[in-house]
Each structure stands twice: as C-alpha cells, then as structure tokens.
Amino acid sequence: MPQLNPNPWLFIMIISWLTFSLIIQPKLLSFVSTNPPSPKSTVTPSTTPWTWPWT
Template sequence: MPQLNPHPWFLILLLTWATTMLIFLTKTLNSKHLNHLMPSSLQMKTPPSWTWPWF
C-alpha cells in the first residue's frame, strides 16, 4: 500500500480551518451590531402596572 504524502493534506486542512474561522469571525462581528440602543428620551420611565387577567 503506497504511503500518502502528508504535506498537501496538511495544507488543505490548514486552508479549510482558516476559511472556516474567517467565516465565523465575519458572522460574529456582523451579529454584534444588530441590536441598537434606544436613546433615553424614547425609553419608558416606569413600566405600566400589570395584573393577572383572571383577577
């Protein structure tokens, strides 16, 4: 049985890992900016009172 040269397989593994990490990094950085903070003037000062509907 012939021996496989590990050098090209290591390069393929390294490039695959780097590509996957780059994709995850861009997804992570893009998802951090989805939630925008509201200015304090638009936020409600006190929440409305709440009761159980059957009481």
C-alpha cells in the first residue's frame, strides 16, 4: 500500500510546518490590528420588566 509510505510526505509536512512556524507566522503576528479591542464596561444596564397585556 503506497499511501502508508511516509518517505516523501513526512519530509514535505515537516518542511512546510517549519516554513510556517519560522517565517510566515512571525510576519503575520507583527501586524498591528486595525481595530484594537476596547475594554468592556462594568456597568450593567438597568432593565425594567415587560408588562404583558394579557396577564
């Protein structure tokens, strides 16, 4: 069964992961987000109960 032979595909997978981890990922992580997250407010809005007309 030739699909179980890891000889060429293991090397390709390792090289592609090393390329991604060492070259592409640091370049992508260096970009600054255009929309930085804002802090969430701790104030909870006051809610009023709904008055149902049929009760």
